[in-house]
Amino acid sequence: MPVPAHLIVVGTSAGGMPALVQLVTTLPATLNAAVLIVQHFAPDSDGQHLVNRLARHTDLPCHLPADGDALETGHLYLAPPDRHLLVKDGPQPYLLVTKGPRENNFRPAIDALFRSAAVVYGSAVVGVVLTGMLHDGTAGLEFIKRCGGVAVVQDPYEAEYPSMPETALHNVDVDYVVSLAMMGPLLEEITRPGVPEQNAEIPEDLKLEAAIAERVVGTTEEVMRIAHPVPLTCPDCGGNLFEVDQGKLLRFRCHTGHAFTADALLRNTQHSLEEALWVAVRMMEERKNLLSSMAVRGEGPYSVQQEERIEEIKKHINRLREFLLNGGTNTSAAPAERED
Incomplete structure (x- = not known):
């Protein structure tokens, strides 16, 4: 099985399925990348139905992945309902499908996928944020940029719900802001064979956060290596929150694995x-x-x-x-x- 040279990771929420259908229609079967998607939907949604719907509009093989599935070039993977979709390094990179702690109150979480992809693939990752409410995906784009990857955002003026694209634009140095009609050709151009990649060192704090997510739970000692305690309580488990020291975006974690941007925590x-x-x-x-x-x-x-x-x-x-x-x-x- 061909190992993907690039990863395209896509995050969307409200209005996401129509946007995804439009996007995958423009992706060629010869795409030199694997495509991983997080769409926020209810835990009891029929994930296979959504995969089948995408498959009707693209020549890329579409999957609802299981834990341990290998990544293949030119394949599309949709995060299952109520499960995080993560990327894990190995002789051939593969997928982790876990029921770990929610991030920004979501599972699957866009930030969790983007972080794991950035840690494994570094500058060979393209992060895409589409229509949606609230703020999931903004921290994930920052993770990708810190690892040398490329950040792409749907033009907020055409997004059905512009909150997610706008928040990303306000907080991250985004490389491209494009319409859905232009996004497919752009992604093909960025990931085409022979495109030089910028080598960037993977930050140790992101490696640790990715490891915590993979193991589903961390320890106070691990969190203290990348964050400091603050007088706030985790709204999900009642534990103490820690303010993450790295990155431009203000974020918080608890030692059990819940994570929040400041905006998500404020809303909660x-x-x-x-x-x-x-x-x-x-x-x-x-x-x-x-x-x-x-x-x-x-x-x-x-x-x-x-x-x-x-x-x-x-x-x-x-x-x-x-x-x-x-x-x-x-x-x-x-x-x-x-x-x-």
């Missing part, structure tokens, strides 16, 4: 804050109801005191509701992923 904490405030509203409503029942049975000064406490609680409830209903925590949900 906003969601938790909103939940906590609604619990507070519910508890105060219950306290108000209990005091009301007690006041009905009371007489004299005691009843008056209960009424005063009830009025005070009502004010607190109204303030909390006003804060929540006016969007004070900015927790608007992303649109549901679509397969069409």
Whole structure:
């Protein structure tokens, strides 16, 4: 089996399947690279159905890979639902399909694939970020650039959901910003045989992060080699968070393997804050109801005191509701992923 000379890694989220169909239509069967794709979709999605859909629009053999599958030139691999897709070095590079900790609240995570590809293939990796909400893929493009690879972003003006391309452009020194119609020819040109590659040393911190993801879990000692503890809590497991010291993008990890960009962590904490405030509203409503029942049975000064406490609680409830209903925590949900 021919070993791929290049890897093209693609990440997309909301609006991703129509964009992927358009992209793979432009990729030739003679492509001098393997194509690995992470599309965010629900854990119970039919991954094989999505692979079959892509296969109808390209001459590249399309696969829903299993753990240990070898990488082959001119083949396309889609990350299975609820599994990370990683690249592992060996006599012939192969794929790891794992149920490791989520990164940026996603599994599969774009950043996890991009990092592992960059560590194994270095400057022979092309990272592509397409339409999508939020920020997964931005740190991954930075990993690829740090290893000497090429960063490509879909033109945000044509993306159905421009958040992911725009965030990448704001935080990473992107090499190409192109439309989907032009992306296939560009990828073929970048990966054609004989194109000189820039040799870049693979940073030790990325090697360690890739190893942690491969083993599914790390240790505090390992994380301390690339990050320092901060007074923040991992929203996924409740463990202590560490701020990663390397790279331009502000990122956080916990020793169990969860990872977040600052934007993803902020969004997660906003969601938790909103939940906590609604619990507070519910508890105060219950306290108000209990005091009301007690006041009905009371007489004299005691009843008056209960009424005063009830009025005070009502004010607190109204303030909390006003804060929540006016969007004070900015927790608007992303649109549901679509397969069409």
